Amino acid sequence: MRIVALDKESKQSILNDLLKRSPNNYSQYESTVNQIIDRVRAEGDKALFDYTLQFDKFTLTAENIRVTKEEIAEAYTQMDENLIDVIRQSAENIRAFHQKQLRNSWFDAKPDGTILGMKITAIERAGVYVPGGKAAYPSSVLMNVIPAKVAGVDEIIMTTPPGKDGKVNPGTLVAADIAGVDTIYKVGGAQAIAAMAFGTESVPKVDKITGPGNIFVALAKKAVYGYVSIDSIAGPSEILVLADETATPRYVAADLLSQAEHDELASAILITTSKELAEKVSEEVDGFVKVLERAPIIQKSLDNYGYILLAESMEDAIDAANAIASEHLEIITKNPFDTMTRIRNAGAIFLGEYASEPLGDYFAGPNHILPTNGTARFFSPVNVDDFIKKTSIISYSRQALEKVHNQIETFAKSEGLTAHANSIKVRFED
Amino acid sequence: MRIVALDKESKQSILNDLLKRSPNNYSQYESTVNQIIDRVRAEGDKALFDYTLQFDKFTLTAENIRVTKEEIAEAYTQMDENLIDVIRQSAENIRAFHQKQLRNSWFDAKPDGTILGMKITAIERAGVYVPGGKAAYPSSVLMNVIPAKVAGVDEIIMTTPPGKDGKVNPGTLVAADIAGVDTIYKVGGAQAIAAMAFGTESVPKVDKITGPGNIFVALAKKAVYGYVSIDSIAGPSEILVLADETATPRYVAADLLSQAEHDELASAILITTSKELAEKVSEEVDGFVKVLERAPIIQKSLDNYGYILLAESMEDAIDAANAIASEHLEIITKNPFDTMTRIRNAGAIFLGEYASEPLGDYFAGPNHILPTNGTARFFSPVNVDDFIKKTSIISYSRQALEKVHNQIETFAKSEGLTAHANSIKVRFED
Structure with a gap:
């Protein structure tokens, strides 16, 4: 060396x-990715079925798109029991570490009737992308899913490309089951990201998409950012x-x-x-x-x-x-x-x-999905905060607002926003 | 109604x-925005000067790009004193609320020598975009800058377009000064976002860009996401x-x-x-x-x-x-x-x-920069967490690693990552 x-x-x-x-240096693939996204958005399931036949050589239908309980049970029988125990222990450590990241809603109350605070709520539905083939890492499944589960996300779905035979890597299935995924869909690539961002007849729209993937998956995540939240692009x-x-x-x-x-x-x-x-x-x-x-x-x-x-x-x-x-x-x-x-x-x-x-x-126990390529200057490891959002809480009494109403009106008027000023003024016009 | x-x-x-x-529905402007970004990235200041002449009709140079102390002092004389007091009081309330959001680094120690935790550090440099003309709201300046200041960001820069006469809105300057901005650059539009994302001879590269703007600014922020962090697109x-x-x-x-x-x-x-x-x-x-x-x-x-x-x-x-x-x-x-x-x-x-x-x-006191357009399903108000990042901390003793080394090796080998397994194994090969 x-x-x-x-x-x-x-x-x-x-x-x-x-x-x-x-991964920002691959804009030549952007138009392909945008085409895939637009088609999934317009045609829903039909586009997913077509792309899966084209890219994964498997005939996907509304009936076989979901991994069944039987397939998960079968996956357990295909895995070494010792390895399953290790995955369980690892999941337990990841859960314990991420539980320490949980935060409370909080408020600050003043005796004049003012209450200010932040309410923490989990997002409702998270979508995890898991690559297929050799890039299917059960450890990554745990690292993506468990923080969402700990955050209190109601429903966690997963998408992963099927093999030609329609099967999914057993390690992925066992890890998903141990981590607590609700439903697994057999779709991969940019089309899977589009399906989770906009929803199709079969795949429900999610609030946040996480998980690693090839350059098409990464560009698709960047393209749908804003419609949904995404993790940082690895x-x-x-x-x-x-x-x-x-x-x-x-x-x-x-x-x-x-x-x-x-x-x-x-x-x-x-x-x-x-x-x-x-x-x-x-x-x-x-x-x-x-x-x-x-x-x-x-x-x-x-x-x-x-x-x-x-x-x-x-x-x-x-x-x-x-x-x-x-x-x-x-x-x-x-x-x-x-x-x-x-x-x-x-x-x-x-x-x-x-x-x-x-x-x-x-x-x-700490997450292994970490900021790369210098982005640790501003990004963080995947953590429970990625699956919650905050809402400001503001409550004032008449007395508290009265003390400051002139100041608010002055500020609003100075910005030319007279209807803003008016909404404060009407409360004290008697 | x-x-x-x-x-x-x-x-x-x-x-x-x-x-x-x-704001996601304006992809027709993307190529224009990408051209501006590419040119700023390639040519630095020269591109900024050209675009400022083209869009703002002002001859920008390396000498006049920074707002001077004299210009800030002059801005104070142009503002109503009562309004300045209101801005100061508002800034104080915003500071007090955001200070309650500050978090500690934390760790969990076990008697076998294990330490796991998260270290919280502020980002080093933040860049705030402030629109010019009628969209220059001093209140927004406070809401963007104060959370970064409270988070402990070392340096906060601001970009805002100059008028034809090279002047910046006095309200913007006074609010920036009260909030604690270090340097203000007279650049606007997508070119300002590109300058902060990649740096030019005059404008330093930042770690995070926040602040509202027109559709060109919004698309530019989306385009540089990943090179830097951005706030949500309003x-x-x-x-x-x-x-x-x-x-x-x-x-x-x-x-x-x-x-x-x-x-x-x-x-x-x-x-x-x-x-x-x-x-x-x-x-x-x-x-x-x-x-x-x-x-x-x-x-x-x-x-x-x-x-x-x-x-x-x-x-x-x-x-x-x-x-x-x-x-x-x-x-x-x-x-x-x-x-x-x-x-x-x-x-x-x-x-x-x-x-x-x-x-x-x-x-x-709570932030007025809030998620719009249904994104409150997954985004939060601007808050102190936007200006910090987390780093996982992992320390194990020999004894602690020895207890679990077989399990780690099993998991790594199951994923075909034998050099991963090797790095654990070599520590217990004697």
């Missing part, structure tokens, strides 16, 4: 390279390890590779102040690449977006980490909690030698 | 009409009054008109169980329309999107209110708090006879 000195130039060039992976996975001389090279190397194996656009970066660590990690990486199954993908992603950056000081290293705003950030330093206080931008921070990144992907 | 029986058909037809006002204003026979017709009528005056696409709806109230409100509206300054706008918006809906039961009325999900909802019933418990979808709820909607627009 290449070792590069961390300086202004290398930092900027890496930042530019990483941004090239943005780019390729990333890991950044911030380490000093106290880190174990073998662990750091293994963790870098755990993200590099995702796909060829994935990024794995080590920033360290220790030249020795840099060299040893590079060696360990070479050793692992020889034996790991997904070596071809790993090698390409390391060639494209893998770096070991040697920093002159921990301060420079932290500055670079904040600029990169990595999806996953491991801190393996003498005092990781102290280092953490200076981190401003990251999706998830893993502290110390035993908080290996896959612990967060699979088991600890 | 027309009185219509509330039934399934009238409800659906009104919902369809209201949705036609959505549509025309709406008021829905839910009232029974205890309401005072004159107050209800005045409140309906306070929103109808915004523009011809604004919507004002009364839903009531009382035929007498319906008739008296209709009469009062007719009386007010004769005397109010903005009567031509009011009349058009009432003709297009104004309704008095007569419901057979309060239950039906509440169902309709939840379906409409109005930006502003006034509840004027015998027991408004009881009615409120059954409201699920609304931007802001005003309770009782004295919580007139303009009280919320100008003074009470």
Whole structure:
């Protein structure tokens, strides 16, 4: 793995390279996606059936579009029992962590009769997209569905593309069942997103769409934003390890590779102040690449977006980490909690030698759907807040309004909004 | 004002009409907006200067693009002192309400060495768009800027189009100064949004863009979503009054008109169980329309999107209110708090006879930037959470990871991600 000195130039060039992976750079597919959306909006189920035949080679109908109870029961028999137990335990941990995110409605009351507050309510229906084929990850199903369930969403639906035989990945079905999905529809691609955004005869309109997908799914989500709410649009996975001389090279190397194996656009970066660590990690990486199954993908992603950056000081290293705003950030330093206080931008921070990144992907409880591509500067991990909305509450007594009515009228009139002023004035015109 | 029986058909037809006002229905301007964005991205300041000459007829340069201290001081001298006091008091109320929204980072620690939590950090730089001309509302400046300030955002910039003479509305400048804006740039339109999203030589790149604007501004915000975060895209204003026979017709009528005056696409709806109230409100509206300054706008918006809906039961009325999900909802019933418990979808709820909607627009403290066009089903008022992001925190001890390492490896391998499994395994291979 290449070792590069961390300086202004290398930092900027890496930042530019990483941004090239943005899902925003695929506008050439927008017209195709818009066509699919328009057709689903106009024709409903018929468009879904046509597209499913075209893209998934399966004859979808109003009768077979929903996954049946029997299919879910069958999926359980196709899965290893030990794995089902693991999924259940993971779901339990995810539930426990997300339950701590629940918030109360609140209000503030003053003795003059004023009540101001915010009412928290869950959205009514959420839709989760799950990719088909090799990209069907049961862990992602848990991470999308459980926060909605914990938030108190009334109904959670899922869409996922069927195989040619009309079947859905058993792992997806078991995870959906454990997480508490109400209905699963066998539709994929941009057409599934359109169906959830606008509703069809079979698929009900939802309030929010979450879940990963290919570029067509990502562009479709962006296109329907505003008609419904969406989660942030995920780019390729990333890991950044911030380490000093106290880190174990073998662990750091293994963790870098755990993200590099995702796909060829994935990024794995080590920033360290220790030249020795840099060299040893590079060696360990070479050793692992020889034996790991997904070596071809790993090698390409390391060639494209893998770096070991040697920093002159921990301060420079932290500055670079904040600029990169990595999806996953491991801190393996003498005092990781102290280092953490200076981190401003990251999706998830893993502290110390035993908080290996896959612990967060699979088991600890915090969400693994995290902001990528520098968007941790302003986006958050999927969390319970994504499935609730707030409503302001305002109540004034006559006495409270009377004290301030002149001020409100003055402000409204100054903006030329005289009917606004009038609505306050009429209450005190006697 | 027309009185219509509330039934399934009238409800659906009104919902369809209201949705036609959505800012999503203007895709014909998208290519123009995309061209502007691309040019600003490629050429930076030069594009801003050209567009400002073209659209605003002002020769913008790197020297005059920033509003100076002198211009702000001059703006104060151009404003009524009483009005400045009102703006200050309003700002104080907005600050007090939003301060109650501040949240703490939190963690949960277990005696086996596990720490899980969420770290809350403010975004670094926010950009507020303020329209020029008649649409420059000082109250909106306060509502956009103060939540960011309270959240702890380091730097808040503002963009607003200059007049032909290069001047900016004094109300905008005074409100910006009171709210705590750091720098104001004289740029408007889609080019201002592009400048804040990507940065130019003069305008720094921000993490989040908020603020209202015309359709070009709205489409530009949607186009840059993902590169930066944006607030929800606002549509025309709406008021829905839910009232029974205890309401005072004159107050209800005045409140309906306070929103109808915004523009011809604004919507004002009364839903009531009382035929007498319906008739008296209709009469009062007719009386007010004769005397109010903005009567031509009011009349058009009432003709297009104004309704008095007569419901057979309060239950039906509440169902309709939840379906409409109005930006502003006034509840004027015998027991408004009881009615409120059954409201699920609304931007802001005003309770009782004295919580007139303009009280919320100008003074009470809760934000007046609210979800429109049915998006209160899933969006919230602008609030402090819009200017912070969360980072998951995960720390495990060796002991804690050892207990579960087999389970994590099983889950990772089941998804074919063997390098993920490897990163856990290497920690226990001795």
